Amino acid sequence: MAIKVHGNPLSPAAQRVLLCLAEKDIEYEFVYVDLATGQQKKEPFISINPFGQIPAFEDGDLKLFESRAITKYIAYAYADKGTPLLVEDPKKMALIQVWSEVEAQRFDAAGQKLSFEILVKPIKCWATDEALVEQLQAQLATVLDVYEKRLAQSKYLAGDNFSLADLNHVPRINNLMKTKVRALFEQRPHVWAWCADILGRPAWQKVLAGLN
Structure with a gap:
C-alpha cells in the first residue's frame, strides 16, 4: 500500500x-x-x-x-x-485558507492547551491549572463569537460547502465535547449546529469506529 x-x-x-x-x-x-x-x-x-x-x-x-x-x-x-476539500476558484480558495489559518493560529492555540489541562493532566495524575483553564476558555469563547457571526452567514466556515477549513477542527472539537468546555459551543446556536454537522459526518464516524 x-x-x-x-x-x-x-x-x-x-x-x-x-x-x-x-x-x-x-x-x-x-x-x-x-x-x-x-x-x-x-x-x-x-x-x-x-x-x-x-x-x-x-x-x-x-x-x-x-x-x-x-x-x-x-x-x-x-x-x-x-x-x-479545496476549490480552484481563487476567491473561494482564499476563504478556505483564511479559516484554516484561524483554526491553526487561534482556535487550536486555545483548544490544544485546554485539552492538555482538562483531559491529559488528569490521566497522568497531574494537577490541572484551573486559572489557566479559565483564561483559555475566555480565549476560545472570543474565537467562537467570531465563528458564530460567520456561521450565521454560511453553513460552513469558508462558504456553503464543507472544506479543509472545517475538517481540521473536527478532532479537537470531538475531544473538547467530552469536557465542560462543551458549554461554550452549546451557548452559540450556529456554532452548535455546525459542530453537530461536522461531527456527524460519515467519514468521521468511520474514523471513530476504527479507533475503538
Missing part, C-alpha cells in the same frame, strides 16, 4: 490526517507509534519527522510531517476522489 500514516489513535493531529483520508475514501496503512515508550524516536519514524512528533506520512517516495500540511497535500493530490 502506497500511503502510510505513522501515529497514535489518541492523537488529534493523527486523527486529522485519518479523517482527510476517509473523506477522500483512500486506503492506507496505519503504523502504530507508542508514545509512552518513546518508540516514536526510532527508525523509520524519526527519518520522516525529525521533531519526533506524530503524525508522519508517506505516499510512495514522498515523506511529510505536520498534520495540516499533510491534509492539504491529500486534498490537492487526490482532488478527484471523495469529498472536494
